[in-house]
Amino acid sequence: SQTIHQWPATLVQPVGSPLSLECTVEGTSNPNLYWYRQAAGRGLQLLFYSVGIGQISSEVPQNLSASRPQDRQFILSSKKLLLSDSGFYLCAWRASGSYEQYFGPGTRLTVT
Amino acid sequence: ELKVEQNPLFLSMQEGKNYTIYCNYSTTSDRLYWYRQDPGKSLESLFVLLSNGAVKQEGRLMASLDTKARLSTLHITAAVHDLSATYFCAARGWRGGSQGNLIFGKGTKLSVKP
Numbered sequence: 001s002q003t004i005h006q007w008p009a010t011l012v013q014p015v016g017s018p019l020s021l022e023c024t025v026e027g028t029s030n031p032n033l034y035w036y037r038q039a040a041g042r043g044l045q046l047l048f049y050s051v052g053i054g055q056i057s058s059e060v061p062q063n064l065s066a067s068r069p070q071d072r073q074f075i076l077s078s079k080k081l082l083l084s085d086s087g088f089y090l091c092a093w094r095a096s097g098s099y100e101q102y103f104g105p106g107t108r109l110t111v112t
Numbered sequence: 113e114l115k116v117e118q119n120p121l122f123l124s125m126q127e128g129k130n131y132t133i134y135c136n137y138s139t140t141s142d143r144l145y146w147y148r149q150d151p152g153k154s155l156e157s158l159f160v161l162l163s164n165g166a167v168k169q170e171g172r173l174m175a176s177l178d179t180k181a182r183l184s185t186l187h188i189t190a191a192v193h194d195l196s197a198t199y200f201c202a203a204r205g206w207r208g209g210s211q212g213n214l215i216f217g218k219g220t221k222l223s224v225k226p
Contacts, residue, residue: 044200046214046215049213059213090155102157103156103157104154
């Protein structure tokens, strides 16, 4: 069966510090991968998606970037965090040709 | 551009009552999703509706899709406290605008009280 992992689960970082969040999927090959952000009490905003290794599409311009160095690994990064980057970051995956989209457990980021 | 609107955004229900959450989307979409989110947790998939007239049921929840009206509903029957959560609907964007990715509504926060 397929599983999705995210780490860390929680993170507190000062403004201006770098960020690296990791997402890995097990039990599937060549999944579509997604990064979402959910600000406190709000809906989900799609940040990046990837249909394959090295293929990243950005939905919203910001100081974040994403990379997919391996088939089942998706990384969200920032060189300098802003207060507005605080939120709940969710990674999701969908098997190619499938319609089901599943979410990881999430990383709660607080920028202080 | 595909937009998804849910209403109500907040819903306080008594146990045993029935209610419906509405999800409207602005342009053609071929898939409609419902997710549940408990406080501090991730999203759990509830239903995926793929065609006009599709109806799916799981326990006290029933979801339906009317693609002509661009409307999906999530009906709650005889609510119980365990159903308290935030419910999101999402539609899949069609070509051009949203690249086939899911566009989410703002969510409906449901509170079921005794």
